Amino acid sequence: MYDPRIAYPTSRRGFLGDLGMGFTGLVLGSMFHRDGIARAQGSPGVIALDYVPRAKNVIWLFMVGGASHMEGFDPKPELTRHAGKTIEESPHKEILKAKFADNVRVVLEEQANGKTRKTIYPMQVGFRKRGQAGIEVSDWWPEVGSCVDDIAFVRSMWTTDNDHGAQLQFHTGRHVLEGKLPTIGSWIHYGLGSMNDDLPSFVVLGTPIADCCGGVGGHGPGYLGPEHDGVRLEVDSKNPLPFALPSHGVLPEEQRANFALINKLNRMSASKYPEDPALRARIKSYELAYRMQTSVPEVVKVEQETAETQALYGLDRDASKTFGSQCLAARRMVEQGVRFVQIFHGSNGGAGAWDAHDNLKQNHHDLCTQVDRPIAGLLKDLKRRGLLDETIVVWASEFGRTPGAQNAAGRDHHPFGFTVWMAGGGIKGGVVHGATDELGYHAVIDRHYVTDIHATVLRQLGLDAHKLEIPGHKRLEMDFGKPIEAILS
Amino acid sequence: MTLCTAILLAAFAVPADRGGDASTIYLDHVKPILSRRCTACHGVLKHKAGLRLDTAAAIVKGGDSGSGVEPGEADASLILDRVTHADLAQRMPPEGEPLKAEEIAWIRDWISAGASVPANEPEPADPRKHWSFQVPQRPEIPGSRPGLNPIDGFLQADHRRLGVSPRPRAEKAELLRRVTIDLTGLSPTKAEYELFLNDTRPDAYVQLVDRLLASPRFGERWGRHWMDVWRYSDWDGFGQEIRESRPYIWQWRDWIVESLNADTGYDRMVTLMLAADEAEPDSDSALRATGFLARNWHRFNRDVWLNNAVEHTSKAFLGLTINCAKCHDHKYDPIAQTDYYRMRAVFEPHQIREDNQPAINGAEAQKITRAFDASPDVPTYLFLRGNEKSPDKTRLIEPGAPAFLPDSSFAVATVSMSRATRHPALRDFEKQGLMAEARKLIQVANKTLASASSSDFHVQQGNVAVFEARKAALVARIDADEAKLDEPPGPEFKALAHRARLAERAATLRESELALAKAQQSLAEVRSKVKPDNAKSKADLAAAEKALADSATALTANLAKPPDDLTEYTAVGPISPSRSTGRRLALARWITSKGNPLTARVAVNHVWTRHFVRPLVASPSDFGRNGKLPTNPALLDWLATELMEADWSLKHIHRLIVTSDAYTRQSSGPEPNVEGHASDPENTTLWEMNVRRLEAEAVRDNLLFLSGKLDETRGGPDLDPEQAMTLGRRSLYLRHAQEKRATFLRIFDSPSAVECYRRSESVMPQQALALANSPLAITCAREMASRLTKEAKGDHEFVSLAFVTTLSRQATPEELDACLAFLKEQAAGLSGVKLPATAKPESSQPSADPPQRAREGLVHALFNHSDFVTIR
Numbered sequence A: 001m002y003d004p005r006i007a008y009p010t011s012r013r014g015f016l017g018d019l020g021m022g023f024t025g026l027v028l029g030s031m032f033h034r035d036g037i038a039r040a041q042g043s044p045g046v047i048a049l050d051y052v053p054r055a056k057n058v059i060w061l062f063m064v065g066g067a068s069h070m071e072g073f074d075p076k077p078e079l080t081r082h083a084g085k086t087i088e089e090s091p092h093k094e095i096l097k098a099k100f101a102d103n104v105r106v107v108l109e110e111q112a113n114g115k116t117r118k119t120i121y122p123m124q125v126g127f128r129k130r131g132q133a134g135i136e137v138s139d140w141w142p143e144v145g146s147c148v149d150d151i152a153f154v155r156s157m158w159t160t161d162n163d164h165g166a167q168l169q170f171h172t173g174r175h176v177l178e179g180k181l182p183t184i185g186s187w188i189h190y191g192l193g194s195m196n197d198d199l200p201s202f203v204v205l206g207t208p209i210a211d212c213c214g215g216v217g218g219h220g221p222g223y224l225g226p227e228h229d230g231v232r233l234e235v236d237s238k239n240p241l242p243f244a245l246p247s248h249g250v251l252p253e254e255q256r257a258n259f260a261l262i263n264k265l266n267r268m269s270a271s272k273y274p275e276d277p278a279l280r281a282r283i284k285s286y287e288l289a290y291r292m293q294t295s296v297p298e299v300v301k302v303e304q305e306t307a308e309t310q311a312l313y314g315l316d317r318d319a320s321k322t323f324g325s326q327c328l329a330a331r332r333m334v335e336q337g338v339r340f341v342q343i344f345h346g347s348n349g350g351a352g353a354w355d356a357h358d359n360l361k362q363n364h365h366d367l368c369t370q371v372d373r374p375i376a377g378l379l380k381d382l383k384r385r386g387l388l389d390e391t392i393v394v395w396a397s398e399f400g401r402t403p404g405a406q407n408a409a410g411r412d413h414h415p416f417g418f419t420v421w422m423a424g425g426g427i428k429g430g431v432v433h434g435a436t437d438e439l440g441y442h443a444v445i446d447r448h449y450v451t452d453i454h455a456t457v458l459r460q461l462g463l464d465a466h467k468l469e470i471p472g473h474k475r476l477e478m479d480f481g482k483p484i485e486a487i488l489s
Numbered sequence B: 001m002t003l004c005t006a007i008l009l010a011a012f013a014v015p016a017d018r019g020g021d022a023s024t025i026y027l028d029h030v031k032p033i034l035s036r037r038c039t040a041c042h043g044v045l046k047h048k049a050g051l052r053l054d055t056a057a058a059i060v061k062g063g064d065s066g067s068g069v070e071p072g073e074a075d076a077s078l079i080l081d082r083v084t085h086a087d088l089a090q091r092m093p094p095e096g097e098p099l100k101a102e103e104i105a106w107i108r109d110w111i112s113a114g115a116s117v118p119a120n121e122p123e124p125a126d127p128r129k130h131w132s133f134q135v136p137q138r139p140e141i142p143g144s145r146p147g148l149n150p151i152d153g154f155l156q157a158d159h160r161r162l163g164v165s166p167r168p169r170a171e172k173a174e175l176l177r178r179v180t181i182d183l184t185g186l187s188p189t190k191a192e193y194e195l196f197l198n199d200t201r202p203d204a205y206v207q208l209v210d211r212l213l214a215s216p217r218f219g220e221r222w223g224r225h226w227m228d229v230w231r232y233s234d235w236d237g238f239g240q241e242i243r244e245s246r247p248y249i250w251q252w253r254d255w256i257v258e259s260l261n262a263d264t265g266y267d268r269m270v271t272l273m274l275a276a277d278e279a280e281p282d283s284d285s286a287l288r289a290t291g292f293l294a295r296n297w298h299r300f301n302r303d304v305w306l307n308n309a310v311e312h313t314s315k316a317f318l319g320l321t322i323n324c325a326k327c328h329d330h331k332y333d334p335i336a337q338t339d340y341y342r343m344r345a346v347f348e349p350h351q352i353r354e355d356n357q358p359a360i361n362g363a364e365a366q367k368i369t370r371a372f373d374a375s376p377d378v379p380t381y382l383f384l385r386g387n388e389k390s391p392d393k394t395r396l397i398e399p400g401a402p403a404f405l406p407d408s409s410f411a412v413a414t415v416s417m418s419r420a421t422r423h424p425a426l427r428d429f430e431k432q433g434l435m436a437e438a439r440k441l442i443q444v445a446n447k448t449l450a451s452a453s454s455s456d457f458h459v460q461q462g463n464v465a466v467f468e469a470r471k472a473a474l475v476a477r478i479d480a481d482e483a484k485l486d487e488p489p490g491p492e493f494k495a496l497a498h499r500a501r502l503a504e505r506a507a508t509l510r511e512s513e514l515a516l517a518k519a520q521q522s523l524a525e526v527r528s529k530v531k532p533d534n535a536k537s538k539a540d541l542a543a544a545e546k547a548l549a550d551s552a553t554a555l556t557a558n559l560a561k562p563p564d565d566l567t568e569y570t571a572v573g574p575i576s577p578s579r580s581t582g583r584r585l586a587l588a589r590w591i592t593s594k595g596n597p598l599t600a601r602v603a604v605n606h607v608w609t610r611h612f613v614r615p616l617v618a619s620p621s622d623f624g625r626n627g628k629l630p631t632n633p634a635l636l637d638w639l640a641t642e643l644m645e646a647d648w649s650l651k652h653i654h655r656l657i658v659t660s661d662a663y664t665r666q667s668s669g670p671e672p673n674v675e676g677h678a679s680d681p682e683n684t685t686l687w688e689m690n691v692r693r694l695e696a697e698a699v700r701d702n703l704l705f706l707s708g709k710l711d712e713t714r715g716g717p718d719l720d721p722e723q724a725m726t727l728g729r730r731s732l733y734l735r736h737a738q739e740k741r742a743t744f745l746r747i748f749d750s751p752s753a754v755e756c757y758r759r760s761e762s763v764m765p766q767q768a769l770a771l772a773n774s775p776l777a778i779t780c781a782r783e784m785a786s787r788l789t790k791e792a793k794g795d796h797e798f799v800s801l802a803f804v805t806t807l808s809r810q811a812t813p814e815e816l817d818a819c820l821a822f823l824k825e826q827a828a829g830l831s832g833v834k835l836p837a838t839a840k841p842e843s844s845q846p847s848a849d850p851p852q853r854a855r856e857g858l859v860h861a862l863f864n865h866s867d868f869v870t871i872r
Helices: A011-022 A077-081 A094-097 A099-101 A166-172 A184-193 A217-218 A251-274 A275-300 A309-310 A318-335 A362-382 A451-461 B001-013 B023-037 B055-063 B078-083 B100-113 B150-162 B172-184 B190-198 B204-214 B216-229 B250-261 B266-279 B285-292 B302-316 B337-346 B428-450 B457-485 B492-529 B533-559 B583-591 B599-612 B635-645 B652-659 B674-679 B696-706 B743-748 B765-773 B775-791 B795-807 B814-832 B850-863
Strands: A057-063 A129-131 A135-138 A151-158 A202-205 A340-345 A391-397 A418-423 A429-435 A443-445 B236-238 B240-244 B350-356 B367-372
Touching: A057 A166, A057 A184, A057 A318, A057 A362, A077 A202, A094 B285, A099 B765, A151 A443, A166 A184, A166 A217, A184 A202, A184 A340, A202 B652, A251 A275, A251 B457, A251 B765, A251 B850, A275 A318, A275 B765, A309 A318, A309 A362, A318 A340, A318 A362, A318 A391, A340 A362, A362 A391, A391 B765, A429 B428, B023 B055, B023 B100, B078 B100, B150 B635, B150 B652, B172 B190, B172 B216, B172 B652, B190 B814, B204 B216, B204 B652, B216 B250, B216 B599, B250 B266, B250 B285, B250 B367, B266 B285, B266 B367, B266 B583, B285 B350, B285 B367, B302 B337, B302 B583, B302 B599, B337 B583, B367 B599, B428 B457, B492 B533, B599 B652, B635 B652, B696 B743, B696 B775, B743 B765, B765 B775, B775 B795, B775 B850, B795 B814, B795 B850, B814 B850
Parallel strands: A057 A340, A057 A391, A151 A429, A202 A340
Antiparallel strands: A129 A135, A151 A418, A391 A418, B236 B240, B350 B367
């Protein structure tokens, strides 16, 4: 796909016009876009900040497979009260008549999953009021529960895919059958660019969603072009990125001399071709690549943190070590100006670990043990370092789970009502916004489609979703969403 | 503040920052609002309710409900009423957000100020008159004279007009590298470099071009370009489950490469891709072309599949965004929503299947994935608002071309399908294979019988009987299938079908008898070993007795089965309809007709873009009114007519382009071209050549090629992209799908398999890391250094050879000095250091000798040189 902003060899006017502010903003891809200010001049399709920004960075935590909302952040005692009855037999049978159910778009009819489940299944975990705000959170989330005064819970999310293509949909705003469109991270990268020249600006941690459910499209740039793709990093300083380190027997000092020769030869060419912006960009890219060999492994060195900090993220426990390391690396990244860090939890090569069609109790208990402490640690650590003010943390999953039982002890996919929460970056704390009905079936009050989360995040970063457009690609109203004003401080 | 109060406030107060006379308000504010939100339905394309809002005069005149405005009386004006209406069903515009308070206020201001009509407001042009919808007329070549390349004639006219002097012809070495990579994807070799530089014949360059165009590498290079446009994708899916495109689609890739090498006409290529099964139904070679359609195969959703067929057929061949008319009439082009479904109807009957191919010379047997019309009678309906859940069943949509284009003749004629096409399993090689397999099973069973022990004899005898009965049934089924294929089925079909059913039944009985024999054998065996006191032994005995009884019952049941419907035999394979609708062939003929104004223009624009970087029409998949205008319309039209007059020979167009002055010009010089930059800063007139970066595939292929590691085997199944660092084959043979792509190629902007009408070209540090640290770059550098050391006498000659081989040019004295100094210092620095070997199997070992290791570093640096990835 063609992006007019990077057509440097042909865009002489753009290039010459750009000289005054340094050529990197125009020429270079994902690593180099400086602040939106550089973007705001000189080239077509540019974006000036539309609002006073309240946040600079985003950490986007995504639970792959569909985390249960009623056993997390939207407890429903009515489920326990009417357990074993069908919904028709309960006092809430009207729920089944709601028109909201028409929103669903089924990919494959002959599927065992993604059905209406009518036998009410009781809550599998207790819950209690937490924090000053007294917000009810389940006992599987005690640590996050201790942070509720910094969190705004949106309990009224809905989406349209009843299967795990909803993972892609959560990130692009479109149903999987409509293709792989730009994701929220790519739009932010496109709109704002980077604050750090030595690190990628849109980083993906954890294993991305599997190719059943959107695959690399889940952090992909769609038509925005490859330079707006999320860059996958491993929290492994020995191999954080493909080709990141000298290897294959090349000594560091040997490589330094090789790079010096490359630089020298390229500069000779640059004096021969003074009008070639790509050449100058390439010289710069080699300087940056050389630094990235250090900066990228460095930023993922979570072992440099104090024992206290590591414990805060649960690195001292086997269950939470992996995800904790990713959360801690994410903090180190935003500290250094990485714009958007997307962390996937629960990728298992298929639908995702949170997909508890059976044995939900054990499944969610175990998974919460992996993520509860790291997430709370992240919030607390950001806060004590003064970073929570400028960093939005989003916690989400592609959909919730059915109020009715599936199999012996599970819940099915549920696109009609689920919870997403946000913290930091000018989001109000201690707030519950929206609600599902008494069974947690439909979002009924202040309903929000997934792109409302995008619009909210963009708004806090200073961007108007409607202004993110590139010629030739029509966006629909549903793509833009609306900021959830009620949770903005 | 709610929207309503905003409107109310606006009604009573005109803010200070608005104002001006009515005409200015209209032109600066009202007209842009109306054109953004209203004129798609009330304008030149459509005038719903008889109302047009694209000129002030038309607004005042109004439509079926009377005048749109009452000058001076905003509140009595129809348009203001409709945009502020409280009833959502009445309020305009019907889609999207309501007009903003500020927008409404501007309309109010204009009406209040008298709604005056500006003088000479032009009436918007008839969209059907858009340039690209007119059949191209062959223009005169400006300044035509013998020996002038027509392309230069058109460009020179622009240069004279702009007062620009183009840059001179490029140096021979630069030109050699440019045209060699452009036409073959690979650098010139050192031998080619010397040959060309020493070739003083006046036509040396033309000879070079002819040689390159004749090289089989040409098809691989340009095949990849067209694979972008035609959105080639190997199969994609979840694990091994295929969800999009098909396995064996690589056969289409090979067909593309071969067709380009054979200079098959573009018209024929398009025809075969859309309808080889109707144009040449019995040619396996041609059928491969329908991979273009198989690529759209979608496991879950037929609508997604057909939408892609419609969208990308029209974008790739016609430069039309017909897909925008799926839910409503097109907002820019005169494409009605019906036109979208007329094109869908073309594809509605088709399906994809895989046909076996005979194994050739003992090689692994392959299949062809191909299109065919499976359901000629399936109806097409328009989907209301594009929603597949709301088909408008009151009206059957007939296949056809968009009605607005000058030649919309669309002659659909059904095509008879041969027996072999309808029933590929009955082709001789397939029948022979089935029979050989049946005979082999009997043979093996007989052999076992011959050496069977007495206790095993009955079972083995039964086994032979089963395979013989199956063979007899196969023969009978084949005979019945053959008769069924007759149109109408022959009078003997019923009898043959009956016979086939009986034969199948006989085989079933033999199977039951065999099961019985086996049960008897097991029972005898169990009995011989039975230990009366052992519970397990008893259970075994009981189980064996039960198995015997069950087998006996099953046999009796099979024998007793009434011959109720004895014509229901099992066909040898699926039989497809005897006629194909001919719809796709009709579409292909319409697309490739010389009366189609778009096809040739779109094709030459694609070719032009890949030679010159900058297209003539900057929106290659949208030649409609929302697309870009051609930078040189006469040149585009001349090339388009030339393509058609040259029997759609693409090589003819390539040759014209690469032999033009425009192509052979310097891309830059030591001095800036002041007039060029001033008068034509975007270089649309090509006063200099454009510089570009190697595409992903060319970066990898040239590393392999220069180091002597390239395996030039052509064609064949897609290769594992995870092996990109160690395989020696050209990159176009690596599996390429959205989810399955080589990392190294992705870093260098390999195309999206979903849509890539034009590649993007980025400069990113990941690219630097890939060339600096990948095992491929490192291995290639080591092997090339080792090879060059064998040829070169000293460092000086080594550097010189390395430059010529890698960059096809001599090192400048300055570069030579820098490289010699590097070799010396690096060797000195490395001597005495413990040099590590690599433990990784995917790269070769570095030299243990410091001077040689320094040379490896030098070659590696040249692979990282900007000039290596740049075509000047």
